[in-house]
Amino acid sequence: MAKKNCKLWLACVVVILLLIVQGYFVAKLLSSKIPNRESLTFVQKSDISKKDYEKMVGGLPQKKAALQHHHLKRHHLNFLAENLDNKGPEPLVETDDTLTPRPLTANEQAGNNILFTLRTTRKFHEKRLPVLFDTWLTTVNTSNVFLVTDGGEDKKWKGRAGLKYIDVPCRASYQRYDLCCKAGTELSLMFRDENLHYDWLCHVDDDIYVLLKSLVEQLSKFRPREEPIYFGRSGSAWTKPRAVIHGAKYGKPGQKYHFAVGGMYCLSRAMLELAEPYLVGGKEFAKSCSNTLEPEDVTVGVVVGVLLNQSLSRTAMIYTHGLELWKETKRFPKELDKKIAYAYGWGAVHWGAPAQINHIVVPQALYSIKEDQTQFYSLHCFLHPTLSTCIKKGTG
Known part of the structure; x- marks a missing residue:
C-alpha cells in the first residue's frame, strides 16, 4: 500500500513540474510578442523626427494598443464614478477658494503672466475650435495661448488671432502614450527662452470655457515663483484619495495622493521647476507615465503628491465632465x-x-x-x- 502511495506521489510531482515548465515557456512566448510597458518610448518633436516617431509607434502590436486604451478607459470610468459618488459640492472651507487674494500688477490682472496650453487634435479643429474662438478666447490675450495639436500644419488655425500653433509628433489618439507625448510638449513650453516671463502654465482641453477674471482672482492667492502650486479640481472626493497602483515604480502600492481633473489645471513656475526631471519634455513625462502606469493627468498628481511631497491646491470652481x-x-x-x-x-x-x-x-x-x-x-x-x-x- 505504501509503495503504491509513493508511486502516486511521484506521479503528482512529475505532473506539477511539467505544468511549471509549460507555464514558463508560454509566458516567455507571450512576453516576446507583447512588449512590456518600459519598452514604449515617448518623444517630443525636439527629440526625434515625426517620420521616425510614426514608424516607432505605428509598429506597436494591436494587442498592446488595446491594453493601453483599456487602461485609459478604466481610469475615466473610475474618475466618473468617484465624482458622482461625491454628493453635492465640495465644501469651500476645505478648499483653497477661501484664501485671500494679494494685490496684482496690471500685467497680472490682464492674465498676461499665464501661459495657456489649449490641447486639441486635428480631427476636432472644425468641430470645437470655432466655438472657443467665438467665446472665451475673445476675452484673453491670444498671444498667451498655445494651440497644442497634431496632424501637421493647419493653415486655417495657425496664427489665428495671434495664438501660437504647436504641432507635436504624436498620433491623434487618446491612448496613454500619445497623451503623454502631448503633455510633455505642453509643459516644456514654459522653459523656452521667450516664455520665461510667464508665472503660470494652465492646461485647458478643447471643450472647456475659461472665465479669465475668476481664474486670475484665484491664482492671485499664490506666489507662483516662490510657491510650488498645483491648482485644480480634485479628480476624486477629497475623503477618497487615489492610491498608487500595484506594479507602479513611483511610490508604494496603496500610497495616497490627489490629482487634478485633466480638463483644466494650473502649475506655478516654482512647481514646474521642481517637477522638471519627471514632467518637462516628451521623454521625461513619458517615462513617468510608464512608471506610474497611469494616464497623463493622474501622473501629474503622482509626481506632485508622491515624489515631490506636495499637495493639490484644490478648487470647487472648475466644472468638468465627470460632474452632473x-x-x-x-x-x-x-x-x-x-x-x-x-x-x-x-x-x-x-x-x-x-x-x-x-x-x-x-x-x-x-x-x-x-x-x-x-x-x-x-x-x-x-x-x-x-x-x-x-x-x-x-x-x-
Missing part, C-alpha cells in the same frame, strides 16, 4: 460668472430618472440645445450681454 453639469449649474444660476471653468459635457446622457443630457444650464439661454449643444454661446452672452451678437440674438 446640468444639476451643478442649476444650483447657482446667479453665480455662473463667479466660477473658473465649465465643460460642455459632449451632450452625453446621464441615465437617471428621468434621463438627462449632461450640459451646463444657463438662465434664459439665448440658444437652444439644438442650436448650441455646448451652451457656450449662451454662457458667453450671459456673461457679456452687451455684445452685438447677443443683443441681436435676444431681439431676433
Whole structure:
C-alpha cells in the first residue's frame, strides 16, 4: 500500500513540474510578442523626427494598443464614478477658494503672466475650435495661448488671432502614450527662452470655457515663483484619495495622493521647476507615465503628491465632465460668472430618472440645445450681454 502511495506521489510531482515548465515557456512566448510597458518610448518633436516617431509607434502590436486604451478607459470610468459618488459640492472651507487674494500688477490682472496650453487634435479643429474662438478666447490675450495639436500644419488655425500653433509628433489618439507625448510638449513650453516671463502654465482641453477674471482672482492667492502650486479640481472626493497602483515604480502600492481633473489645471513656475526631471519634455513625462502606469493627468498628481511631497491646491470652481453639469449649474444660476471653468459635457446622457443630457444650464439661454449643444454661446452672452451678437440674438 505504501509503495503504491509513493508511486502516486511521484506521479503528482512529475505532473506539477511539467505544468511549471509549460507555464514558463508560454509566458516567455507571450512576453516576446507583447512588449512590456518600459519598452514604449515617448518623444517630443525636439527629440526625434515625426517620420521616425510614426514608424516607432505605428509598429506597436494591436494587442498592446488595446491594453493601453483599456487602461485609459478604466481610469475615466473610475474618475466618473468617484465624482458622482461625491454628493453635492465640495465644501469651500476645505478648499483653497477661501484664501485671500494679494494685490496684482496690471500685467497680472490682464492674465498676461499665464501661459495657456489649449490641447486639441486635428480631427476636432472644425468641430470645437470655432466655438472657443467665438467665446472665451475673445476675452484673453491670444498671444498667451498655445494651440497644442497634431496632424501637421493647419493653415486655417495657425496664427489665428495671434495664438501660437504647436504641432507635436504624436498620433491623434487618446491612448496613454500619445497623451503623454502631448503633455510633455505642453509643459516644456514654459522653459523656452521667450516664455520665461510667464508665472503660470494652465492646461485647458478643447471643450472647456475659461472665465479669465475668476481664474486670475484665484491664482492671485499664490506666489507662483516662490510657491510650488498645483491648482485644480480634485479628480476624486477629497475623503477618497487615489492610491498608487500595484506594479507602479513611483511610490508604494496603496500610497495616497490627489490629482487634478485633466480638463483644466494650473502649475506655478516654482512647481514646474521642481517637477522638471519627471514632467518637462516628451521623454521625461513619458517615462513617468510608464512608471506610474497611469494616464497623463493622474501622473501629474503622482509626481506632485508622491515624489515631490506636495499637495493639490484644490478648487470647487472648475466644472468638468465627470460632474452632473446640468444639476451643478442649476444650483447657482446667479453665480455662473463667479466660477473658473465649465465643460460642455459632449451632450452625453446621464441615465437617471428621468434621463438627462449632461450640459451646463444657463438662465434664459439665448440658444437652444439644438442650436448650441455646448451652451457656450449662451454662457458667453450671459456673461457679456452687451455684445452685438447677443443683443441681436435676444431681439431676433
